[in-house]
Amino acid sequence: MRSGFGPSRPLLLACAAPAAAFFAAFWLLPVARLLALPARDGWATYFVVLTNPRYLQSLLQTLGLSLAVTFATLLIGALVGITLARQRFHGRQLLLSLLTLPLSFPGVIIGFFMILLGGRQGVLADISNSLGWGRVTFAYGLLGLFLAYLYFSLPRAIATYTAAAEAMDAQLEEAARSMGASRWRVARDVWIPELAPTTLACGAIVFATAMGAFGTAFTLSAKFEVLPITIYNEFTNYANFSLAASLSIALGVITWAVLWLSRRASGSAAI
Numbered sequence: 001m002r003s004g005f006g007p008s009r010p011l012l013l014a015c016a017a018p019a020a021a022f023f024a025a026f027w028l029l030p031v032a033r034l035l036a037l038p039a040r041d042g043w044a045t046y047f048v049v050l051t052n053p054r055y056l057q058s059l060l061q062t063l064g065l066s067l068a069v070t071f072a073t074l075l076i077g078a079l080v081g082i083t084l085a086r087q088r089f090h091g092r093q094l095l096l097s098l099l100t101l102p103l104s105f106p107g108v109i110i111g112f113f114m115i116l117l118g119g120r121q122g123v124l125a126d127i128s129n130s131l132g133w134g135r136v137t138f139a140y141g142l143l144g145l146f147l148a149y150l151y152f153s154l155p156r157a158i159a160t161y162t163a164a165a166e167a168m169d170a171q172l173e174e175a176a177r178s179m180g181a182s183r184w185r186v187a188r189d190v191w192i193p194e195l196a197p198t199t200l201a202c203g204a205i206v207f208a209t210a211m212g213a214f215g216t217a218f219t220l221s222a223k224f225e226v227l228p229i230t231i232y233n234e235f236t237n238y239a240n241f242s243l244a245a246s247l248s249i250a251l252g253v254i255t256w257a258v259l260w261l262s263r264r265a266s267g268s269a270a271i
Contacts, residue, residue, distance in 0.1 A: 034245050034248060034249065035245075035249065037241055037242050037245035037246075038242045038243070038245050038246040038249070040242050041242045041243075045242055045243065045246050046246055046249065047246075048243060048246050048247075049246065049247055049250040055227075055230060055247060058225050058226065058227050058229075058230045059227055059250065059251075061224065061225065061226060061227075062211060062226040062227040062228075062251075063211075063254075065142070065145060065146060065149065065210065065224075065226065066149075066207050066210035066211045067207070068146060069146060069149040069150055069153060069206065069207075069210045070153075070203050070206045070207045070210065072146075072150055073150060073153040073154055073157045073202075073203075073206045074157060074199055074202065074203050074206070076150075076154060076157070077153075077154055077156075077157025077158045077160070077161050077202070078157070078161050078195070078199070080099065080154075080158050080161070080162075081157065081158045081159070081160065081161025081162040081164070081165055082161060082162075082165045082191070082195075084096055084158070084162045084165075085161070085162050085163075085165030085166045085168075086165065096158075096159075096162065099154075099155060099158050100155040100158060100159050101155070102151060102152060102154070102155045103155045103156065103159075105152075106215055107148075107152060107213055107214065107215025107216035107217075107218075107219070108215040108216070108218070108219055110148050110151055110152045110215075110216050110219075111148055111215065111216045111217075111218070111219025111220045112219060113148075113151070114139045114144050114147060114148045114151075114216075114219075114220060115139050115219065115220070117139065118137055118138040118139035118143075118144055118147075119137055119139040119140070120135055120137055122137065122139065124136055124137070124138070125137055139220055140220055140221075140222040140223050140224075141222075141223040141224050142223075142224045144220045145216070145217065145220050145221060145224055145226070148216045148219075148220055149210050149213060149216060152209075152213070152216060153206045153209060153210065156202070156205065156206065157202050157206065160198060160201075160202045161195070161198060161202070164195055164198040165195070168191075168194050168195075169194075172190050172194070173186055173190050173191075176189060176190050197266040200262045200265050200266045201262060201263075201266050203262065204258050204259050204261075204262030204263075205259075207255075207258055208255045208258060208259055211227070211251060211254065211255050212228060212251065212255060213226075213228065214228045214229070214232065217229050218232070227247060227250075227251050228251070230247060231244050231247045231248055231251070234247065
């Protein structure tokens with residue numbers, strides 16, 4: 001017998017209808033359209049990112065840059081985050097706030113910062129020009145993108161590792177030290193296993209963010225093209241919607257696969 005206090009089925013359907021309509025209009029239909037677009041130019045369009053040298057190069061450059069940024073972000077973020085979690089000193093909260101300040105900046109602002117540092121009118125160019133070396137720049141190529149992506153991703157990693165390290169059971173480390181374990185042994189047997197789920201989750205998010213970053217890449221990628229910029233050029237400059245959809249699908253599949261694998265691995269590591 002149904003309780004008189006429970007919501008009726010018509011009421012539940014009425015409440016769910018707006019959410020279902022929103023989901024269908026703004027996710028289901030656009031994704032279905034995106035998946036169907038490349039078929040207009042033939043099924044081979046779906047695999048153009050693998051068969052066309054230019055698009056394959058753009059994909060490989062994006063993958064390589066994203067992997068490098070992910071590795072560097074995890075390494076630096078773990079070192080800084082664990083140090084902040086273990087040490088207590090005056091100004092610690094202020095330092096943590098400053099380190100995580102870039103979280104409030106969009107990618108375009110991060111790119112602008114990099115131009116101010118290593119662009120044609122940047123600080124480095126002014127200094128090198130005053131020394132007679134010409135205007136040295138690095139902002140518009142691989143190094144500029146790498147540093148900008150790293151600057152954009154580090155605050156998330158630092159905040160994540162700091163919270164995870166603070167939540168660790170201190171007795172595990174104390175027990176390892178009482179048994180004569182060295183610092184490296186403690187790091188290998190305690191810290192790394194305990195922080196493995198955090199590392200997998202954080203790494204997947206950093207990788208996905210780097211793969212799909214547009215604002216920073218749009219500002220800096222004059223000499224190094226990444227896949228989001230290739231997609232933008234195809235549908236904006238050339239109105240090639242089928243090809244842009246195909247490249248978007250490739251980018252989405254790779255990013256989704258990494259996120260899915262990280263969730264599976266994080267679940268296994270936590271067991």
